[in-house]
Amino acid sequence: xxxxxxxxxxxxxxRSHAMRSVLTIVGILIGIAAVILTVGLxxxxxxxxxxxxxxxxxxxxxxRPGSVTSSEGIRGGFGSSTSLTLDxxxxxxxxxxxxxxxxxxxxxxxxxxxxxxxxxxxxxVTGTTTSWPQVRSRTLLxxxxxxxxxxxxxxxxxxxxxxxxxxLFGSAWAAGRxxxxxxxxxxxxxxxxxxxxxxxxxxDDLAVVPMATYSAQISxxxxxxxxxxxxxxxxxxxxxxxxxxEAETLLLNLHGITDASAADFSxxxxxxxxxxxxxxxRTLTVLLVGIAAIALLVGGIxxxxxxxxxxxxxxxxxxxxxxxxxxxFAIRRQFLVEATTLGxxxxxLGVGLGVTLALALPTVxxxxxxxxxPAVFGALxxxxxxGVVFGVYPATRAAKLAPVDALRAE
Amino acid sequence: MAEAAVIRLDNxxxxxxxxxxxxxxxxxxxxxxxxxxxxAVVGPSGSGKSTLMNILGCLDVxxxxxxxIAGEDVSQMDEVDLAEVRGRRIGFVFQQFNLLPAMSAWxxxxxPLSYAGVGPAERKRRAVAALESVxxxxxxxxxxxxxxxxxxxxxxxxxxxxxxxxxLLADExxxxxxxxxxxxxxxxxDQVHRSGRTVVLITHDWDVxxxxxxxIEVRDGMILERPQAPASQADES
Numbered sequence: 067x068x069x070x071x072x073x074x075x076x077x078x079x080x081r082s083h084a085m086r087s088v089l090t091i092v093g094i095l096i097g098i099a100a101v102i103l104t105v106g107l108x109x110x111x112x113x114x115x116x117x118x119x120x121x122x123x124x125x126x127x128x129x130r131p132g133s134v135t136s137s138e139g140i141r142g143g144f145g146s147s148t149s150l151t152l153d154x155x156x157x158x159x160x161x162x163x164x165x166x167x168x169x170x171x172x173x174x175x176x177x178x179x180x181x182x183x184x185x186x187x188x189x190x191v192t193g194t195t196t197s198w199p200q201v202r203s204r205t206l207l208x209x210x211x212x213x214x215x216x217x218x219x220x221x222x223x224x225x226x227x228x229x230x231x232x233x234l235f236g237s238a239w240a241a242g243r244x245x246x247x248x249x250x251x252x253x254x255x256x257x258x259x260x261x262x263x264x265x266x267x268x269x270d271d272l273a274v275v276p277m278a279t280y281s282a283q284i285s286x287x288x289x290x291x292x293x294x295x296x297x298x299x300x301x302x303x304x305x306x307x308x309x310x311x312e313a314e315t316l317l318l319n320l321h322g323i324t325d326a327s328a329a330d331f332s333x334x335x336x337x338x339x340x341x342x343x344x345x346x347x348r349t350l351t352v353l354l355v356g357i358a359a360i361a362l363l364v365g366g367i368x369x370x371x372x373x374x375x376x377x378x379x380x381x382x383x384x385x386x387x388x389x390x391x392x393x394x395f396a397i398r399r400q401f402l403v404e405a406t407t408l409g410x411x412x413x414x415l416g417v418g419l420g421v422t423l424a425l426a427l428p429t430v431x432x433x434x435x436x437x438x439x440p441a442v443f444g445a446l447x448x449x450x451x452x453g454v455v456f457g458v459y460p461a462t463r464a465a466k467l468a469p470v471d472a473l474r475a476e
Numbered sequence: 477m478a479e480a481a482v483i484r485l486d487n488x489x490x491x492x493x494x495x496x497x498x499x500x501x502x503x504x505x506x507x508x509x510x511x512x513x514x515x516a517v518v519g520p521s522g523s524g525k526s527t528l529m530n531i532l533g534c535l536d537v538x539x540x541x542x543x544x545i546a547g548e549d550v551s552q553m554d555e556v557d558l559a560e561v562r563g564r565r566i567g568f569v570f571q572q573f574n575l576l577p578a579m580s581a582w583x584x585x586x587x588p589l590s591y592a593g594v595g596p597a598e599r600k601r602r603a604v605a606a607l608e609s610v611x612x613x614x615x616x617x618x619x620x621x622x623x624x625x626x627x628x629x630x631x632x633x634x635x636x637x638x639x640x641x642x643x644l645l646a647d648e649x650x651x652x653x654x655x656x657x658x659x660x661x662x663x664x665x666d667q668v669h670r671s672g673r674t675v676v677l678i679t680h681d682w683d684v685x686x687x688x689x690x691x692i693e694v695r696d697g698m699i700l701e702r703p704q705a706p707a708s709q710a711d712e713s
Contacts, residue, residue: 071590071596075590078578078579078583079578081578082576082577082578082579083578382574383576386574386576387587387591388559388562389533389535389562389568389574390562390563390568390587390588390591390635391559391560391562391563391564391588391591391592391639392559392563392591393555393556393559393560393591394555394556394559395556396591466555468535468536468537468555469535469536469562470530470535470536471536473535473570473574
């Protein structure tokens, strides 16, 4: 009996047991689709989180002022002192003193009311340098960020977050319009692209002006040159710790402090946050892979049972085929073809369903699902493997029986 | 005469053992059936005639003794070679027909040919011819479920004959049929015998056995020297 014949026989047998074949296929299908979706959901969540972490700015160090100790010896909280200045930021930006620092953006901010005619909106106005979009990983939706000239001149220009722009100008094009802060008119030269929220900070509700403009017109602080935060971008992820060392040494020097433990500033990095989050989501992925494995196992056991029952029921048929001259080998091959066909049909449909849902669900759920091809092929291999093993093994045993025993079986 | 023997059983024993209990189903059966003979193996249930049929058909192997089909010793063969012998030498007709329900009549009939390695066109030609020879030329495409019991058994006979076997072996072929269908089937066997083929019927029914040329009576795992047919039939035979 040739392979072609065997395949024809196998397919005919599958058609003649339609209900059982459908059940087997559905079992495999659901198992594989479940694996694709659970693994995909895990990877998607991981991707979402790592994206929102990197949206905070990549390779970033954050320098904040240290605490003030009052004359009574009471230490204030971090950030309460005004020890960081624009000069510090400029020094950190020097390529000679700090070669591993790519860019620096100093920020000072306060809450201010913006007015457009009758509409007003209170938001955080930040004074900063031209390097800000680069360091904070922001892009512009409309117009452009302020230029070096604007920064130097302290021009009355302002860049708005997308939400702030929407609050003030509705859906209209905001760039080129103007607004007032304390009766001073500013030209809106750009609107930032959406970024989403990080922790409790809304990254889309803000306004940015040149630092000179900020200190001259908006800042309520008496010490005009002080800044609240300096963001430092390292040249690469690898040089982040070198950049940290350089920044610390430089600032200690500038502030005339010899003992690092007495520093009037603190430097934090997002590295710890990123690695914690990565660990958390690695755990999450392990969990989801575990769930997927259980789904596959349960599906596999279902397939196994159907196959075992199916072959046992067909012991008579095997006996008959042997009585008609079928060699054990021909029986084995027929069941191999049947099990493989069921496995592959179920598997391919399962991959189809899984991938379709993986593409369709994110638009409904709002969370991304990443199709992991290793998971797809792993699930396919396991499901088809289980089907084949438990389809062929009992058939092989039945094929070894003397036909009289097989024919007698009920 | 010895060359023409289709079947030669020499002191064949068959012992079934389940655990401690041993059951001797055949206790030294010797038997020769020549080519072209029409033989009935008769006996009540439990006599060992089914065991004899299984061994004659190579569906089971003897515990002891020698069995030759057309001069070929099959008593020591493994399953692979036995399958080959079954396919080439023996055509089976079972009490329960044993047709595959999902296949049409001619597909059922061609099945043994496909295991014998015959090509598709040749298979179909021979399957159709075999069905025509049992009077089912009109029912080629019908499935077993669409046929009467008698017709199903005729499909089974066509399937048994399609390989042109040395021996046609029928196990209670009329056991599941009404008497009219049973007569028709026995007529088919008579016709097969007339065409020159060796036919062995296994039955418990002397009315069936009576139609054959020779009755071999099995009782308690042995062949009786002199068949003890009921008086009326014994007179006729």
